[in-house]
Amino acid sequence: MIRLVEVSKVFHQGRPNETVALDNISITLQRGLVTVFRGPSGSGKTTLLSLIGCMARPSSGRIWLGEREITSLPERFLTELRRRTFGFVFQQVFLISGLTVLENVLLPAHPLGLRWSEMRRKASQLLNRYNIQGKAGQKVEWLSGGEAQRVAIARALINDPPIIIADEPTAHLDSGLSREFMNTIAALKQEGKTVLIASHDPIVCDSPFVDRVVQMRDGRILETGEQLKEAETCLGKNL
């Protein structure tokens, strides 16, 4: 369970260009569910995911991961959490060009100090699973958009994290590939992974595999009809 209590995030605090990205957010996210944060650009979805994923600290408020309060942890522990607990799929995929598919998938595993054979075995399993084993030795810049997305997912899963965070994962995919992505998410959900997605793509938000849609705007979770819908969704499904 992930719990956010009165979390705010302010960029450039005290300067003329001060921006409130998140404003007093409190929410509890259940384990094993697929939650989508929906909202227009600038609504704070990405910032919220980066706070949950230990990539940044809130300006105020507390975040709990299970029983552990993570907001006050030193950077080293946050990195450790990021490495072992979260798998990230970024909007722009962010694969390192010049490296092969296999090398990109192995990126998060290098600092763990695993045996090379073990790392390779895990990577091969994931590449097989996402049907890109044949391209393991190919450089990532030669991949299609869908293939690159699957490599990014494989990379997110290499350390077998319990929580997957995806930021606008279908922004650069066509409808077919977006549906394929949601099928992948469904499979991950089946495995018991918690999935948090920021998206305003209807294919994602309206997907039957999504358990909860949290509507956001101007750094807040809406308290209007959308929230009721969220509650209904939650009640009608897994909560």
Added chain:
Amino acid sequence: MMLRWIRRQLNLLDFALFSLRRRKARNLALVLVYTLVVFWLGSVIFFSRAMQNQAGKLLKDSPEILVQRLCAGRHELIPLEYLDQIRAIRGVQQARERLWGYYYDPGSQANYTIMVEASQGSGLEPGWIMVGSGVLRSFAAKDQESLTFRSYRGDFLRLRVKEVFSSDSELLTSDLILMEQGDFKKLFGFPEGFATDLVVEVRNPKERSTVAEKIAQSLPDTRPILRDEILRTYQALFDWRGGMALMLLISAVLAFLILAWDKATGLSADEKKEIGILKATGWETGDVMLLKALEGMVLSLSAFLCGTLFAYLHVFHFSWILMAPALRGWAVLYPRFPLDPSFGPGDLAVLFFLTVAPYTVATMVPCWKAATTDPDRVMRGQI
């Protein structure tokens, strides 16, 4: 735990090698330039150290005091009657004359030192010479048995080689020709009753400077030169921190600074992006720094090893051929001579710290700046 730590370092090294392979052309160009700088710095250090050692060996057996006559501030031939006055000075063990001069051979475009050891005698008969090991190599000789000289009158003097000698110092033997006194005088038209300079030996080494002072007082037109003074001059001349070597060194250091500055002034957009991705995927700042340090070390150590090896070959096997234009005076006056490899771990350490250390620091600074940025910039697409 330890095993895991070792595997982690190996994994990072592995990734550093993958990473370097990506920018093959760029990194090869970098190693090439870097190697050139190390090569040049190494050449200067090896050359100056070898010259210092050569000079030390050369002067080890040189006279304790040399007495030269000066006329209008220039070195003149010295009358042999001065010997008696010097021998009369208390503390002087022995005084004898030396005949020597330089002979320019247009064929090899080099100067050779011609010497007669008049008092001790070299056992040479008229018409015979003894030559240093480097002379036959460079002198425009048709065969290895005789050398033909052009005398001061313009006629030719053919002298037969009795023996080729070598010594610890190639600098000494490379250009040295020993000949009989009569042949020497024939060759240069040297006047009777004169010598080039006088050699003085002193019983007690502590009295050398006192004896030198007495000589200067009793023979005011002479200049006594102590061996220690010459040695100090040579050491200063060939010290890599002084003289011509310093100029060469500065040029190499400047080239290197430009290289390091280029690295220190920033990372490419690709490198920044890569660091952001690594941070976002769970790499610690320390991991990223280690990765960049490993990349830098692989590059700089490769360049250091190649540069040092090439410098060694350049100085000790190819007679510092590329430095000859900068050291034009020595290069033209002396025939080319191989230097003995003589450098210590200290010289290698100096070379290492002048090249590898500043480069590594220069590369680490921008990486540290990039690695300490929030990984959420990746999430927000700000890399």
